[in-house]
Amino acid sequence: MTVYDDVVGQERVVAALRSAADAARAVLAGVGGGGMTHAWLFTGPPGSGRSVAARAFAAALQCTDPMPGCGQCAGCHQVHQGTHADVEVVRPAGLSYSVKETRELVLRAASSPSGGRWQVVLFEDADRATEAAANALLKAIEEPPPRTVWLLCAPSPDDLVTTIRSRCRLVTLRTPSAGAVADVLRLRDGIDEQVAQAAARAAQGHIGRARRLATDGQARQRRGDVLEVPSRLTGLGPAINAAAALVAAAEAEAKATTEEPNESETAAMRQALGESAKGRMPRGTAGALKELEDRQKSRATRVKRDSLDRALLDLASYYRDVLVVQLGSGIDLVNDDRGRELHEMAAKGTPEATLRRLEAIMQCRERLEANVNPLLAVEAMALALRPS
Numbered sequence: 001m002t003v004y005d006d007v008v009g010q011e012r013v014v015a016a017l018r019s020a021a022d023a024a025r026a027v028l029a030g031v032g033g034g035g036m037t038h039a040w041l042f043t044g045p046p047g048s049g050r051s052v053a054a055r056a057f058a059a060a061l062q063c064t065d066p067m068p069g070c071g072q073c074a075g076c077h078q079v080h081q082g083t084h085a086d087v088e089v090v091r092p093a094g095l096s097y098s099v100k101e102t103r104e105l106v107l108r109a110a111s112s113p114s115g116g117r118w119q120v121v122l123f124e125d126a127d128r129a130t131e132a133a134a135n136a137l138l139k140a141i142e143e144p145p146p147r148t149v150w151l152l153c154a155p156s157p158d159d160l161v162t163t164i165r166s167r168c169r170l171v172t173l174r175t176p177s178a179g180a181v182a183d184v185l186r187l188r189d190g191i192d193e194q195v196a197q198a199a200a201r202a203a204q205g206h207i208g209r210a211r212r213l214a215t216d217g218q219a220r221q222r223r224g225d226v227l228e229v230p231s232r233l234t235g236l237g238p239a240i241n242a243a244a245a246l247v248a249a250a251e252a253e254a255k256a257t258t259e260e261p262n263e264s265e266t267a268a269m270r271q272a273l274g275e276s277a278k279g280r281m282p283r284g285t286a287g288a289l290k291e292l293e294d295r296q297k298s299r300a301t302r303v304k305r306d307s308l309d310r311a312l313l314d315l316a317s318y319y320r321d322v323l324v325v326q327l328g329s330g331i332d333l334v335n336d337d338r339g340r341e342l343h344e345m346a347a348k349g350t351p352e353a354t355l356r357r358l359e360a361i362m363q364c365r366e367r368l369e370a371n372v373n374p375l376l377a378v379e380a381m382a383l384a385l386r387p388s
Contacts, residue, residue, distance in 0.1 A: 047206025094298025
């Protein structure tokens with residue numbers, strides 16, 4: 001088993017990363033290494049495994065085996081477990097990554113690797129960096145220390161400023177096939193073949209989502225509730241109620257996801273700042289607690305937005321299937337367990353009307369990303385989805 005085994009359906013990318021790891025080994029040996037660079041940009045649609053590929057490459061850079069990326073040595077194991085001293089994984093928890101956080105990261109990245117190999121910074125969701133943060137990051141990428149490697153991840157090269165992406169070597173991942181995802185669930189996770197195939201189709205190539213759908217009954221229930229929305233849009237009132245239910249479900253998921261970490265973070269912060277036995281805080285600590293509270297609110301907003309976006313993508317898959325039926329294309333349905341319902345829905349409308357509904361869903365996603373009030377954005381979408 002190598003570090004690249006979890007990089008599903010990306011054979012071309014794996015070959016390029018293997019070659020780059022060999023070049024990096026040559027740099028360390030002082031015998032060349034023209035195929036190695038200090039800044040990489042991993043791009044691909046959600047679920048394509050861009051951060052997985054970046055982590056695999058980070059492990060290969062720290063590997064001590066004659067074949068970089070063996071997956072068995074201490075270096076590979078520590079990177080996989082997230083405990084390697086010279087590999088820092090950055091995951092923006094909130095809506096954005098600030099310039100202050102970036103400057104602190106740049107300082108840490110400039111230190112010499114303790115293991116004598118590479119100081120690696122894996123920046124997931126680098127597209128969340130603010131403009132000022134991107135400028136700070138650019139300076140570090142332009143003139144990196146000789147043993148520092150930046151691995152940036154983003155959905156598309158266009159999500160980063162031109163000056164950053166022009167200084168990075170681009171690694172483009174594609175959406176893996178449903179068959180490849182199902183094989184991973186079946187062979188590595190021991191999931192029943194039928195369940196694995198259904199989850200892979202529903203996740204549309206998103207490996208993490210497929211695993212969640214295959215193993216989490218609540219996730220399957222939430223998706224099922226979303227797919228009930230089209231049949232409930234029978235009028236103005238039901239459409240408004242359906243929109244409210246979608247937003248409420250996202251809020252509930254965000255609360256369930258963030259409540260426990262928020263409590264533990266707050267307790268740890270209060271203890272570190274010197275909270276007394278009676279719960280009193282020393283003077284001058286209010287600012288630190290307020291900063292933590294703001295970060296937690298930002299994280300909750302991000303989780304809520306991500307939850308809503310997953311629901312919208314599930315909804316889009318429904319109308320995608322309706323369009324497939326209307327056009328008679330013969331392409332496999334994502335929601336084939338609802339075949340009869342999809343055919344009935346297809347018979348009630350036209351391909352043009354279905355395309356307009358898909359456009360309404362995509363517009364809602366854009367509005368949410370632009371910080372439009374979630375309830376207003378989803379209500380507008382629900383009204384546009386009603387039968388004409």
